[in-house]
Amino acid sequence: MEKLINEFSIGLFFWQLVLFVGLVLLLRKFAWKPILDAVEKREEGIKDALDSAEKAKLDMENLQADNEKLLKEARMEREAMLKEARDIKSKMIEDAKEEAQDQANKMIQQAQAAIEGEKKSAMAELKNHVAGLSIEIAEKVIREELSNKDKQVDLVESMLAETTLN
Amino acid sequence: MRRKISLKPITLLLFLITFASFAKEGHSDGEPKSDIKTEIKEYIQHHLKDSYDFSLYSYTNDQGEHVYIGAPLPVILWDNGLQVFWSSKFHHGETVAEVDGNYYKSYHGKIYKTDASGTITYDDHHHPTNAKPLDLSITKNVFTIILVGLLMLYMFSSMAKSYRKGALPKGMGRLLEPIVLYIRDDIAIPNIGKKHYKRYMSFLLTIFFFIWIINLLGLTPLGVNVTNNIAVTLALALLTFFITNFTANKNYWGHIFWMPGVPWPMKIVLAPIELLGIFIKPFSLLIRLYANITAGHIVLMSIIGLMFIFKNWLGSSLSFGLAFALSLLELLVAALQAYIFTMLSALYFGSAVEEHHDH
Structure with missing residues (x-):
């Protein structure tokens, strides 16, 4: 300890103190302040850039979510439209079928009515024909009778037999 | 006393030259070993001291005259x-x-x-x-301090200039910027706090680089040895002491003279201890730096001296290996001591500006 005190150099202490304080002041002005300011500015710039990038990412995500939603809605709409179209189609087919059935029924009825009418008219014609025939026969019979009484009887008999069969 | 050799150059090259010349001379003279030991001891003592001229090394010529290589100051x-x-x-x-x-x-x-x-x-x-x-x-040490100061001014002002051209530093700044940022982000801000650290940055950065560079310079063959002078470390620690106490807030003094949260008899007991602490803290700084660097130099030079004492291939080469390993360790110590000094200074500044907390 005594040696330490003995070797203590006032001059060195003085110079160290003065030079170091001078160095701190000079470096503060010419080095530390500009360096730290520049670094801080740069860091702020980086931070801002990162923040805006994050924001852009968020916006992008929102946009994507919106797109997704729109797409989903569109898909649902398409689905609904398709379903509606299918319904309409089946309904139309159903309707058409029904109508056709109706038409067919009506036509059948009409045909039946026509057939009935035709049948009636045919019957009437037949009756007329038969009446004419009968009259003809009767005429023939009468004429025959006038010539041959026996034959006449035979004819009438056979003809009658035929007629009854009809 | 006749001076035969110079152990001053720590570099391998100069060392080997002197080693070779010494080995020959020592043998022919047949001097007793104790002489070499005292010579080495005196040499180490001499190395640790300041000197009035910047001598690189000295030797004795054929006429028995001392020849000094260096410059007067x-x-x-x-x-x-x-x-x-x-x-x-x-x-x-x-x-x-x-x-x-x-x-x-x-x-x-x-x-x-x-x-x-x-x-x-x-x-x-x-x-x-x-x-x-x-x-x-202007002794050798003062001269070295001026040299380091000029070097730092050049290094950091050129680094500062490189920021004007762009956001990224160029050249030396690329190497120095991570260290500057380390001191800011890992020493200043955690210890002092985001609010106050800025006004201490100049001191912390200067003291870190000053101690580091001057310690590294002490490991070069120039033989300068600044931080093992107690006057130098005292001046640095005194600055930490003054800055701590002149920037201290009410809370700091409150913790020293009237410790909150303890019963009043304890407050009276604690006050002188805390008051003593104000002085002990920077004192530990000055002793730590001084002792570490001095011890490093003494041990390193002693081991180098051992090579001359052994004078055989085994002992000398072992000493050489040891000296080499120790030199590497000293490189670490040079940075470590700068780091510790800066770190503790920041810690003391932090305690001086600490805001009031509820205990």
Whole structure:
């Protein structure tokens, strides 16, 4: 300890103190302040850039979510439209079928009515024909009778037999 | 005493040259080993001391004269007026310097006022009793401090300039910026806090780089050795002390004189302890730096000295390996001590500006 005190150099202490304080002041002005300011500015710039990038990412995500939603809605709409179209189609087919059935029924009825009418008219014609025939026969019979009484009887008999069969 | 060799150069090259010449000479002279030991001891003592000239190394020539390689530095004395002269007047302590009718002699690294023949009188403890003028010489250490200061000014102002051209530093700044940021982000901000750290940054950065560079310079073969002077470490620690106490807030003084949260008798007991702590904290700083660097140099030089004592291939090469390993360790210590000094300074500043908390 005594040696330490003995070797203590006032001059060195003085110079160290003065030079170091001078160095701190000079470096503060010419080095530390500009360096730290520049670094801080740069860091702020980086931070801002990162923040805006994050924001852009968020916006992008929102946009994507919106797109997704729109797409989903569109898909649902398409689905609904398709379903509606299918319904309409089946309904139309159903309707058409029904109508056709109706038409067919009506036509059948009409045909039946026509057939009935035709049948009636045919019957009437037949009756007329038969009446004419009968009259003809009767005429023939009468004429025959006038010539041959026996034959006449035979004819009438056979003809009658035929007629009854009809 | 005859000086045969110089152990000053720590580099391998110079070392091997001197080693070779010494080995030969020592053998032919047949000198006893103890002489080498005292010589080494004195050499280490000499190395640890400041000197008035910037000598790189010295040797004894064929005529038995000491030849010093180096440059003289200015001696500045205050002895009833300013006395400035070159240290070459001392002839490395061998002659008396005469300036304006006053005679000065350099003795054991100090300048004493003597008579024309350079007589030095001693007291009972073998301490010189001659008058000592106020010595403000630009010694080897002061010269080194100036050199380091200029180097730092150049390094960091050029780094600062490179920021003007773009956001990223160029050249040296690329290497230095991570260190500057480390000091800011891992030393200053965690210890002092985001609110106050800015006003301490200049001091912290300067002290870190100053101690580091000057410690590294101490490991070069220039043989400069600044941080193992207690005057240097005292000056640095004193600055930490003053900055801590001059920037301290009410909360800091409150914790020292009237510790909150403890019963009042304890407050009275704690106050002197805390008051003592104000001085002990920077004192530990100055002792730590001084002791670490001094010890490192002594051990390293002793091991280098061992090579000369062993004078055989096994011992010398072992010592060489050891000295090499220790040099690497000293490189680490150089940075570590700078880091610790800065870290603890930041810690003390942090305690000085700490905001009030509820206990």
